[in-house]
Amino acid sequence: MLALPWASSPPVPPPVKKKLCFSTSSSSKRTASATIPLVNKKHSASSAHLLLSRGRALMAATVTAPAFSDDDQRKELLLRHLGEDGGWVEEQMLSLLTPVDEAWQPADLLPTFAAATAEEHRTQVAELQARAAGVPDELLVCLVGNMITEEGLPAYMTMGNRAGGGAGIVDATGCDDHGWARWLRGWTAEENRHGDVLNRYLYLCGRVDMRQVETTVHHLLRRGMSMLEPSCPYHGFIYGAFQERATFVSHAHTGKRAALHGDACLAKLCGVIAADEKRHEVAYTRVVARSLEGDPDGVVRALAAVMRAKVTMPGERMTDGRDDNLFDHFSAVAQRAGVYTAADYGDMVEHFVRRWKVAELEGLSGEGRRAQDYVCGLPRKIRRMEELAHDRAAQKEAQSVNISWVFDRPVRLH
Numbered sequence: 001m002l003a004l005p006w007a008s009s010p011p012v013p014p015p016v017k018k019k020l021c022f023s024t025s026s027s028s029k030r031t032a033s034a035t036i037p038l039v040n041k042k043h044s045a046s047s048a049h050l051l052l053s054r055g056r057a058l059m060a061a062t063v064t065a066p067a068f069s070d071d072d073q074r075k076e077l078l079l080r081h082l083g084e085d086g087g088w089v090e091e092q093m094l095s096l097l098t099p100v101d102e103a104w105q106p107a108d109l110l111p112t113f114a115a116a117t118a119e120e121h122r123t124q125v126a127e128l129q130a131r132a133a134g135v136p137d138e139l140l141v142c143l144v145g146n147m148i149t150e151e152g153l154p155a156y157m158t159m160g161n162r163a164g165g166g167a168g169i170v171d172a173t174g175c176d177d178h179g180w181a182r183w184l185r186g187w188t189a190e191e192n193r194h195g196d197v198l199n200r201y202l203y204l205c206g207r208v209d210m211r212q213v214e215t216t217v218h219h220l221l222r223r224g225m226s227m228l229e230p231s232c233p234y235h236g237f238i239y240g241a242f243q244e245r246a247t248f249v250s251h252a253h254t255g256k257r258a259a260l261h262g263d264a265c266l267a268k269l270c271g272v273i274a275a276d277e278k279r280h281e282v283a284y285t286r287v288v289a290r291s292l293e294g295d296p297d298g299v300v301r302a303l304a305a306v307m308r309a310k311v312t313m314p315g316e317r318m319t320d321g322r323d324d325n326l327f328d329h330f331s332a333v334a335q336r337a338g339v340y341t342a343a344d345y346g347d348m349v350e351h352f353v354r355r356w357k358v359a360e361l362e363g364l365s366g367e368g369r370r371a372q373d374y375v376c377g378l379p380r381k382i383r384r385m386e387e388l389a390h391d392r393a394a395q396k397e398a399q400s401v402n403i404s405w406v407f408d409r410p411v412r413l414h
């Protein structure tokens, strides 16, 4: 059994103060300073989605994992118990959600036209556009890809409600009162602001072809995503921890690069989103750690299954109606820009192996020990694959692709 490792959890970022970037009440309160949870690319968190494959990073979000045939009912009972009124989910997860009246909203971060004068509108938007003018196309492509992925939220909420298991874990009525249902709705409400604020920034900055961006969102929602096969209730939570960490890294890196290019407002937007993702990561990480206490064998096998499974990003099926390889192109641009890289993926796997103390698990079955060995050896394998991919990429000639999001301008892939 593992001891509760809460003490080693990453610190939860403090709540974001309102009026972060633009204020309708007083233009003098506008501030361009950005305090974002930037990460060191080399050693930072890695993120959730990238999987090395043929030298390029693929972002991860959905998992098709092999089915477990053993006592899934016991796993569900364990999880259902955690979600009971006043129980573990309430204490350890719901407490991580920001109360609505303390939460940031997109209107705090971007010009809002309702209260300002016409003159102020023009000034605010002009300031935003002047800052955005220095953002290179490759970073815009990363930002658009991140935004479109966030806008796929209806599919993710649906997935969250299917992957959890049975009654008492999923939100069966849409307004269930148990902890898991309240978490799912609260998580969705926080996530919903991410697509909103990025979408609004992109609209106002005038740097991207919004119709193409919107068309891509439309396509993605119609096409859906590969869903996690709900064969084991642990899969979704393990996946959630990885995915949240990946999005944290991706948004934080985007923000850091935006700041370097002089767009402090965009850096601030990405920073507050990254801080949300970090809290979500902490929540899912806690679920897995808590499950390990009660069922280390089941969890380590689930972890190995998720790692072995085909892992793809929620936005993998995106298209703008013209480019059938749009997601691959977005991933390649993100890799080259350092927004989400193969190294980040390796860092992420290493982080969770350490965080969940996988190497120290005891009392495992034969299958559990094989899963443990596999998972513990994975970071080294990923590093090796990363080196090979890096060498191959270095030998390739420079290649660009025209991307419709930035008015068909060419963007370097490698």
Ligand SMILES: [Fe+2]
Residues within 6 Å of the ligand: 150, 191, 194, 247, 277
């Ligand atoms: Fe998000």
Ligand SMILES: [Fe+2]
Residues within 6 Å of the ligand: 191, 244, 247, 276, 277, 280, 281
């Ligand atoms: Fe999140």
